[in-house]
Amino acid sequence: MATLFLAGGSGFIGSEFVRHAVAAGHSVQALCRTQRSAAAVRALGAQPVMGDLLEAGAWQAQAAQAEIVLHFAQPQTFGGRVGKARALRYETDRQKMDRNLLSPLRGSAVRRIVYVSGTSYYGQQDLPPKDETAKPNPRGWGPYIVKAMQQLETFCAEGLPILTVFPSSVYGAGSWYGDILASLKAGKTQLTLARRDPTLATVHVEDCARAILHLMEHGAIGERYIICDDRPPKYSEILAESAKALDVPLKTRAVPLWLGRIIAGPVVTDAYDAHLSNARLRSTGFRLQFPTIEQGIPNVVQRWLAAQATRKE
Numbered sequence: 001m002a003t004l005f006l007a008g009g010s011g012f013i014g015s016e017f018v019r020h021a022v023a024a025g026h027s028v029q030a031l032c033r034t035q036r037s038a039a040a041v042r043a044l045g046a047q048p049v050m051g052d053l054l055e056a057g058a059w060q061a062q063a064a065q066a067e068i069v070l071h072f073a074q075p076q077t078f079g080g081r082v083g084k085a086r087a088l089r090y091e092t093d094r095q096k097m098d099r100n101l102l103s104p105l106r107g108s109a110v111r112r113i114v115y116v117s118g119t120s121y122y123g124q125q126d127l128p129p130k131d132e133t134a135k136p137n138p139r140g141w142g143p144y145i146v147k148a149m150q151q152l153e154t155f156c157a158e159g160l161p162i163l164t165v166f167p168s169s170v171y172g173a174g175s176w177y178g179d180i181l182a183s184l185k186a187g188k189t190q191l192t193l194a195r196r197d198p199t200l201a202t203v204h205v206e207d208c209a210r211a212i213l214h215l216m217e218h219g220a221i222g223e224r225y226i227i228c229d230d231r232p233p234k235y236s237e238i239l240a241e242s243a244k245a246l247d248v249p250l251k252t253r254a255v256p257l258w259l260g261r262i263i264a265g266p267v268v269t270d271a272y273d274a275h276l277s278n279a280r281l282r283s284t285g286f287r288l289q290f291p292t293i294e295q296g297i298p299n300v301v302q303r304w305l306a307a308q309a310t311r312k313e
C-alpha cells in the first residue's frame with residue numbers, strides 16, 4: 001500500500017477517488033485550500049494538507065515526500081456562463097497550478113505521477129472511434145488546456161514519472177450532470193442546439209475513479225489513457241435516459257447556436273462529436289461496472305435522489 005498525495009481530492013472526481021483509494025488501503029493526503037474541503041476529505045478517510053496550488057508553500061515539500069502524486073485540481077469549469085475571459089483565466093491558472101505542483105517533484109523519490117487531463121483536448125473525433133494516438137482537435141474547454149499539456153510535455157521530457165489520464169464527460173451525483181438532474185427534477189425546459197445533437201464520450205464517476213486507481217498501479221509511465229464508456233451516447237439520449245430514471249417529463253427547446261452562445265457562452269456551446277475508444281484502458285485489464293449510460297444513469301439518479309433526501313432531513 002502506498003502513500004498518496006492528491007491535489008483536487010475534494011473535487012467531483014477526486015473525492016470519489018479518495019473513497020476508493022482509502023478502501024483499497026492506501027494512505028491518502030489531500031491538499032485543501034479551505035477548512036470546508038479539509039472536513040470533506042477527512043470524512044472520506046484522507047489526511048488534509050492545507051495549501052493553495054496558486055501559491056508556493058510548505059505543502060510542496062510534503063507532496064515531494066509521497067510515493068505517488070495525483071493531480072485532479074483545476075479552476076472551476078461548470079456553473080454559470082463561460083465567456084472567453086473566464087476561459088483564459090482558467091488557462092493561465094491551470095498552468096500555474098501544474099507548475100507549483102510538479103516543479104518541486106524534480107529529483108524527488110516520487111515514483112509515479114498521475115496527471116488528470118480531459119478528452120476535450122482530443123475534441124472533435126469522427127467515426128471510427130479514435131484512441132490516444134489520434135491527432136488532438138481540441139474543442140470546448142480543450143483549447144484552454146493545450147498550453148498546460150505542452151508544459152506537461154516538458155516535465156515528462158525532464159524525466160518526471162508522469163502518466164496522463166483523459167476522462168471523458170464524467171457523470172455522477174454532482175458537477176455538470178448534477179446541475180442537469182436538478183434542472184430536470186425542477187421541471188425546467190432543457191435547452192439544446194438546433195440541428196446539433198453531439199455525441200459525448202461519457203463515463204460514470206465511480207468507473208472513472210476506479211480506472212484512475214487501476215492505472216495508478218498498472219498504467220505505463222509516459223503513456224496516455226482515455227477513460228470512457230464502451231458506447232458514446234448522443235446528448236439527446238443522456239437527457240431522455242435521465243428524465244426516464246427521474247420519472248419526470250422531458251421538455252426541450254432547441255435554440256440557434258448564436259442564442260446558445262449568448263445564454264451559456266461560447267465554450268459550453270462548442271458542441272462536438274467525441275467518438276473515442278477505451279481499448280487501451282481495457283488492454284490493461286480494467287473492466288467498467290457501467291459500460292453504457294443505460295446501466296450508469298439509473299444508478300447515479302438513485303444516488304442523487306438519496307443525497308437530496310438526506311439534505312432535506
Ligand SMILES: NC(=O)c1ccc[n+]([C@@H]2O[C@H](COP(=O)([O-])OP(=O)(O)OC[C@H]3O[C@@H](n4cnc5c(N)ncnc54)[C@H](OP(=O)(O)O)[C@@H]3O)[C@@H](O)[C@H]2O)c1
Pocket residue numbers: 007008009010011012013014031032033034037051052053054071072073074075076077097116117118119166167168169170171175
Ligand atoms: N468533471 C468532468 O466531467 C471532467 C471530465 C473530463 C476531465 N475532467 C478533469 O478531471 C479533473 C478533476 O475534475 P473535477 O470535475 O473533479 O473538478 P472539480 O470538481 O471542479 O474539483 C476541482 C478540485 O480542484 C481544487 N482546486 C481548485 N483550485 C485550487 C487551488 N488553487 N488550490 C488547491 N486546490 C484547488 C478544488 O478544491 P476546492 O474544494 O477548494 O474547491 C477541487 O478539489 C480536472 O483536471 C478536469 O479537467 C473532468
